[in-house]
Amino acid sequence: MSILELFKTVYASLSRHIIRALLATLGIVLGIAAVVAMLAISEGGKRGIIDQIKAQGINNIILKSVKPETLADPKMDKRRIFTYGITQKDYNHISTTFNHIEQIVPIQEFDAGVYSGQNRTDIFVLSTERALFDVINCTLADSRSKPFPGKNNGIFLPSCYLGIDAARKLFGHRDPLNQEIGIGRYSFRVIGLLKGDGQGRIGGAHSINNVIYVPIAMAEAIWGKSSSVPYNYLYIRVKEVEHVPELVARLKSYLSTSHVNVDYELQVPYELMRAAEKTQRIFTLVMTSIAAISLLVGGIGIMNIMLANIFERTREIGIRRALGATRRDILLQFLAESIVLTFFGGALGIGVGILTAYGAEALAKWNGDLTIQAIITPESLLVSLAVSVITGLTFGTYPAWKAARLDPLIALRHE
Amino acid sequence: MIELLKLSKQYHAGGVTIDALRSTSLVIPQGAFLTVMGPSGSGKSTLLNLFGLLVHPTTGAYKLNGKEVSSLSDDETSHVRNQTIGMVFQSFNLLSHLTCLENVCLPMQYARDRHSTMKARGRALLDQLGLQGRYDSKPTQLSGGQCQRVAIARALANEPPVILADEPTGNLDEQTGLEVMQIFSDLHRAGKTIILVTHNPSYEAYATHRITIHDGNVSFKNEKFPSHPA
Numbered sequence: 001m002s003i004l005e006l007f008k009t010v011y012a013s014l015s016r017h018i019i020r021a022l023l024a025t026l027g028i029v030l031g032i033a034a035v036v037a038m039l040a041i042s043e044g045g046k047r048g049i050i051d052q053i054k055a056q057g058i059n060n061i062i063l064k065s066v067k068p069e070t071l072a073d074p075k076m077d078k079r080r081i082f083t084y085g086i087t088q089k090d091y092n093h094i095s096t097t098f099n100h101i102e103q104i105v106p107i108q109e110f111d112a113g114v115y116s117g118q119n120r121t122d123i124f125v126l127s128t129e130r131a132l133f134d135v136i137n138c139t140l141a142d143s144r145s146k147p148f149p150g151k152n153n154g155i156f157l158p159s160c161y162l163g164i165d166a167a168r169k170l171f172g173h174r175d176p177l178n179q180e181i182g183i184g185r186y187s188f189r190v191i192g193l194l195k196g197d198g199q200g201r202i203g204g205a206h207s208i209n210n211v212i213y214v215p216i217a218m219a220e221a222i223w224g225k226s227s228s229v230p231y232n233y234l235y236i237r238v239k240e241v242e243h244v245p246e247l248v249a250r251l252k253s254y255l256s257t258s259h260v261n262v263d264y265e266l267q268v269p270y271e272l273m274r275a276a277e278k279t280q281r282i283f284t285l286v287m288t289s290i291a292a293i294s295l296l297v298g299g300i301g302i303m304n305i306m307l308a309n310i311f312e313r314t315r316e317i318g319i320r321r322a323l324g325a326t327r328r329d330i331l332l333q334f335l336a337e338s339i340v341l342t343f344f345g346g347a348l349g350i351g352v353g354i355l356t357a358y359g360a361e362a363l364a365k366w367n368g369d370l371t372i373q374a375i376i377t378p379e380s381l382l383v384s385l386a387v388s389v390i391t392g393l394t395f396g397t398y399p400a401w402k403a404a405r406l407d408p409l410i411a412l413r414h415e
Numbered sequence: 416m417i418e419l420l421k422l423s424k425q426y427h428a429g430g431v432t433i434d435a436l437r438s439t440s441l442v443i444p445q446g447a448f449l450t451v452m453g454p455s456g457s458g459k460s461t462l463l464n465l466f467g468l469l470v471h472p473t474t475g476a477y478k479l480n481g482k483e484v485s486s487l488s489d490d491e492t493s494h495v496r497n498q499t500i501g502m503v504f505q506s507f508n509l510l511s512h513l514t515c516l517e518n519v520c521l522p523m524q525y526a527r528d529r530h531s532t533m534k535a536r537g538r539a540l541l542d543q544l545g546l547q548g549r550y551d552s553k554p555t556q557l558s559g560g561q562c563q564r565v566a567i568a569r570a571l572a573n574e575p576p577v578i579l580a581d582e583p584t585g586n587l588d589e590q591t592g593l594e595v596m597q598i599f600s601d602l603h604r605a606g607k608t609i610i611l612v613t614h615n616p617s618y619e620a621y622a623t624h625r626i627t628i629h630d631g632n633v634s635f636k637n638e639k640f641p642s643h644p645a
Contacts, residue, residue, distance in 0.1 A: 001524045009524075016512050319508045322469065323569070324497020324525040326490050409469040412508070 001329055010336045013313075024305035025345030027298025028391060032346045032384050034294050036353025038287035039380035041360060044373030046280055053273045055199040059102075059241050060135060061248060062267035063090075063234040063255075069262070084263040085229040093258075094236070098250060100243040105132040106216060107233040109203050110223070114212060115182030116170040123166045124206045125183055126232075127219035135237045136208050138163075138196035144177055145192030149215040158218060161192040163209040181212070186222055188214065203233070244270045295387065298345070299395035306338055306399035317403055318411030331404040338396020339389055346388025350381055417443040417466070417577065417608065422475035422485075424461050435461040437631045438475065443610070443624065445576065448603040450619050451612045453628035459612045460581065462628065466610055467502055467579050468492050480576070497525050501570030503580040507562040509554040515541060515565045516550040522572040540568040544598065560591035567598055577608045584615065596621060 001009070014021050056062070065085025086106075095104045110125040130148040133139075141164050148161055160181070167176040167190070176190045200208040236251075238244050248268055255264055310317070317330055357374035364372040424436040436458045443449055453459050464470045465477065468484060477485040484495055496502075501522075509518045519537040528536075538550060544564040554562050563583055570578055580599065584592030592615075600621050603609050611618065619625050625636035 002527065002530065004530060005524045012512055012517070315508075316510055319510060320521065320525075321493070322467070322496065322502050322508075323522045324493050324573075326493040326525070328490075329493075329525060409464055412469070 001325075001332070006332060006336050007340070009333055010340050013337060014340065020305065021341060024301055025298075025341050025348070027294065027301040028342050028345030028388055029298075029349040029352060031291060031294035031298040031391075032349025032388050033352035033356055034287070034291040035384050035387060036350050036376070036380060037356040037360065037374075038284070038291055039383070040353070040357035040374040040376045041372055042280060042284050042287065043375040043377060043380065044357075044361070045283065047375060048371060048373045049276045050273055050280070052199045052201075053269045053276060055197040056201065056267075056269040056272075057135065057137060057237065058270045058273055059238050059244065060269055061236040061238065061244065061251065062269075063236065063251070064265045064267060065229045065232050066263060066265045083228050083230065084261070086231040086234050086264060088230055090255075090258065091231065091234060093254070094234070094251070098247060100239050100247055101236055102239045103131045103135050103235070103237040105129050105135055105235045105237075106231040107132065107203065107235060108216065108219060108229075109232045110183070110214070110219070112184035113182075114170075121169060123169060123210065123212055124203055125212045125214060126203050127214040127216040129216055132213070132235060133194060135235045136196055136200055136202060138194045138208060141193040141195035142177060148192060148213070149218060151217045158186055158188045158222065159191040159215070160188045161194050161213040162190055163207070163211045163213075164193055164195045165198075165207060165209040166212055167193055169210070183212065183214070184223075188212075241270060244268065295391050298342075299391045302338055302341060302392060303395040303399060305341075306334060306396055307402070309337070310334060310399050310403045314406065314411045314414035317406050318408055318414060321406075321408035322412055327404040330406075331400045334400035334403045335393070335396050338400065339392040342388045342392030342396075343385070346385050346391075349388065350384055353384070416445050416478075416480060417610075418476075418478040419465075420476040420478070422465065422472045422477055424458075424465060424470060425473045434631045436465065436472075436628075436633075439633045440475075441626070441633070441635070443608065445608055446603070446606050447624050448599075448609045448622045449611065449624040449626065450622040451610065451626055451628065452614070452616065452619070457628040458631040459628050461631075462633070463579055463581050463610065463612050466577075467500055468496055493525075497522055498573055499575050499577060501572075501575040501578045503563070503566050503570050503578065503583045505582040505585040507554070507559075507566045507586070509562055509565055509569075511554050514551045514553060515546060515557070515568075518554070518565055519568045519572055522569060526573050536572070537568075540571055541565070544568050558591075559587050560594060563587060563591075563595050564598065567595075567602075571602075576606075577610070578602060580609065580611045582612055582614065584613070584618075 063086055068084055091104065091106055095101065105128055108127045110127065112125055114121050114123045114125060130150060133148070145161070146159075149159060160183070162170070162176055170176065170181060171179060176193065179190050180187050181190060182188070194209070194213065196208045198207055198209050202208045202211060236247070238247055248266065248271070251266060255266075320330060354376055357376065361372050361374040419439055419441050421438045421440055422436065423434070423438045426433045426435055439462075451459050451462060461470065465472055472485050475485075476483055479495065479499060484492070487495065510521070513521075516534065516537045519540055520533050523533040523536065541547070541550060544567060546561060546564055546568070549557065549561065554565065557565065567583075578599070583599075584595050587595060596618055599609050599611065603621070611622070619636075627634050627636060
């Protein structure tokens with residue numbers, strides 16, 4: 001029997017019981033829907049979380065000052081000013097004695113109001129060195145930008161760089177270069193524009209494009225070193241990513257002796273990424289198991305319906321055998337029926353899966369505190385279809401084999 | 416030509432051995448019209464199923480056009496059934512979910528004929544049996560006589576030299592039965608070998624050769640059978 005004849009035969013058989021065929025494939029539909037949704041959400045998760053971490057730079061180690069728990073003790077005298085966190089001494093020690101460091105950059109945060117004319121904005125200000133822009137992968141967004149002033153630039157005017165989003169907030173569509181902005185009581189001139197991966201975060205949760213950058217030497221000259229926290233952050237860029245764990249270990253052992261009150265926190269995007277990837281793998285494993293179980297159930301459903309089908313059509317098998325069908329013809333006929341069922345079940349499941357994935361995304365967005373991103377790749381759809389056909393093949397083989405083994409005469413006499 | 420040589424068939428059921436067909440030797444020449452008569456349970460159907468290669472004999476040989484066919488593989492047996500034998504049943508055995516034309520085309524599908532020639536031949540056969548315009552009807556829309564004519568068209572699909580008919584008029588009224596017998600008679604005249612199992616003694620008039628079976632014993636009713644070397 002030709003392929004065309006085979007599929008016509010399958011169509012003629014299945015179209016007799018459309019509802020039954022739909023019910024038979026329900027398990028496959030749900031199983032494949034689970035596979036598609038799982039692949040879409042896990043792909044989205046991979047791109048979302050992992051890309052966000054990567055945007056911090058997987059070569060980077062971020063050392064952050066935190067208020068130690070001893071200072072939070074209410075018995076402490078609150079009127080006295082305590083200093084805590086990362087100091088100039090730490091900076092010097094790390095930069096001179098540790099290997100594999102490409103850049104080490106201090107950052108200070110300022111809780112100062114930012115004014116554009118009379119309008120106060122809540123844009124975040126931090127002081128740092130030029131090297132930070134390499135560390136966080138920012139580039140100049142405007143070729144007219146002047147160099148970011150360093151320690152040895154001598155006499156200078158107060159000046160700053162703007163991230164492109166901060167510039168847009170302050171100046172809208174006007175050209176921000178050489179404009180003045182107010183930071184605290186001082187006026188700063190905008191001398192440069194920066195642009196980086198918008199997913200990159202700095203100083204907590206601020207997008208690197210939505211920050212004002214002031215040279216650290218200038219900030220110290222203007223505001224002095226009166227802050228209780230010498231450096232809020234040290235950004236350390238490691239030359240090769242494989243040296244990150246080694247350097248983290250050395251930093252930990254140094255800090256555990258020099259900062260016994262634990263007034264610091266280490267943030268390692270590389271480790272976060274590893275952890276996120278591990279979580280991702282566990283998620284994928286769990287979802288794969290769920291999908292596998294539903295496909296197993298779906299497959300058993302197909303097997304069950306095919307066995308019932310074959311019992312019901314025993315006489316048809318006998319007639320076909322009497323007319324010259326070989327065992328192979330019968331086997332192929334029923335196997336093709338299973339595969340057609342699971343193929344269309346799979347196609348339907350893909351539709352349901354896509355809806356589920358986007359539905360979950362929309363629901364998470366609406367709910368607010370959970371981000372799910374669904375990304376449907378063509379490969380995932382091909383995999384799903386292949387899986388459904390393989391399910392049909394796996395669970396259709398036994399019933400088809402049983403049909404093919406029927407004795408022609410006994411089948412023909414079946415009532 | 417069909418030759419049976421000491422062919423027998425036994426069934427075992429519940430520790431009892433039943434001789435469905437005792438050792439039988441006979442020769443049916445090409446183009447013969449053979450009627451097989453006998454009471455129910457006498458072994459008529461067993462004999463017909465042996466002819467149709469639907470059961471394997473317990474002993475003996477079955478030669479179809481000089482070729483031993485009782486010990487062929489399942490695939491080869493299917494091929495012989497497909498190419499050499501056309502079967503007509505009492506209950507028609509049409510597939511109810513297929514159209515008349517599709518039913519007639521079934522043996523050609525298993526012969527792996529080309530789709531277009533298959534359709535054309537199927538239509539020609541239905542025309543020949545007076546079923547013009549019924550190509551796309553389902554068997555349930557047809558009368559018994561029409562169904563049996565579709566079944567005969569199907570049996571003729573691959574132009575087999577031998578037609579086996581198992582009480583083909585058993586489910587039909589007398590007039591329709593006679594019409595169907597006329598078709599068999601025409602086929603016989605056209606050179607087909609016809610083997611007809613029937614309860615109706617009047618149909619023996621169509622036959623060139625007649626046998627009766629009682630308890631698995633075949634008796635020859637006329638002298639026309641060539642004596643077998645055995």
